[in-house]
């Protein structure tokens with residue numbers, strides 16, 4: 317009996333992520349969902365700029381690399397040209413909520429029939445730990461050495477809450493992957509976000525509260541604690557919009 321196996325949609329290569337980084341967990345969940353929905357032959361992923369830039373090497377499906385922040389625009393083009401394909405983006409907070417905010421908001425407002433996996437780790441990971449739009453008030457980063465001062469830098473952007481004000485999006489949920497229960501919920505949300513696209517329901521975004529132990533300066537286990545104690549209270553988990561549930 318097989319009790320643990322690698323999803324077929326995940327390439328059999330070693331990932332470059334740091335020890336304790338939750339990008340790997342989310343990759344696995346996305347791959348499991350692609351396998352379970354039987355859509356591996358027709359799925360196209362859009363990779364971001366950021367630590368997950370090399371997602372194109374990790375998923376066993378066609379992948380397109382977008383310029384920084386432009387993944388939802390690229391996904392829009394790919395999906396409109398190939399409506400029978402399943403198109404997803406995989407983006408960090410710098411990519412999705414900073415440079416790519418316009419693409420995010422407008423693709424949501426248009427209710428594009430795409431799936432967005434949004435990794436919120438409250439920092440720019442790839443470039444060495446600068447403040448992100450989602451860095452917490454008081455959070456120490458390379459560009460906020462005394463802690464994020466909201467009077468100078470503004471408040472963190474709560475993407476699900478913000479997008480939920482739009483009429484467009486079909487489904488918005490925030491999940492986390494800091495413990496087994498949350499990982500299971502995260503998988504359910506990711507599956508629903510892909511299923512919605514199969515069912516032609518429209519724009520579905522899952523925000524995954526994630527960890528970056530390297531740039532937070534924490535051990536992997538303390539980083540998961542920080543997710544529980546600091547991130548989740550600021551970014552409450554739950555469904556922010558689900559038009560089909562009405």
Ligand SMILES: Cc1ncc(C[n+]2csc(CCOP(=O)(O)OP(=O)(O)O)c2C)c(N)n1
Pocket residue numbers: 365366367368384407408409410411412415435437439440441442443448528
């Ligand atoms: C136009 C442009 N501006 C800036 C950069 C530099 N850059 C590369 S990755 C990155 C931050 C990525 O952070 P995030 O999206 O949060 O992803 P993470 O690395 O944390 O997973 C930045 C600023 C770039 N590549 N292109």
Ligand code: SF4
Pocket residue numbers: 332333334336337338339367437441442527528529530531
């Ligand atoms: S820098 Fe952070 S986000 Fe990037 S791979 Fe390392 S732990 Fe993950």
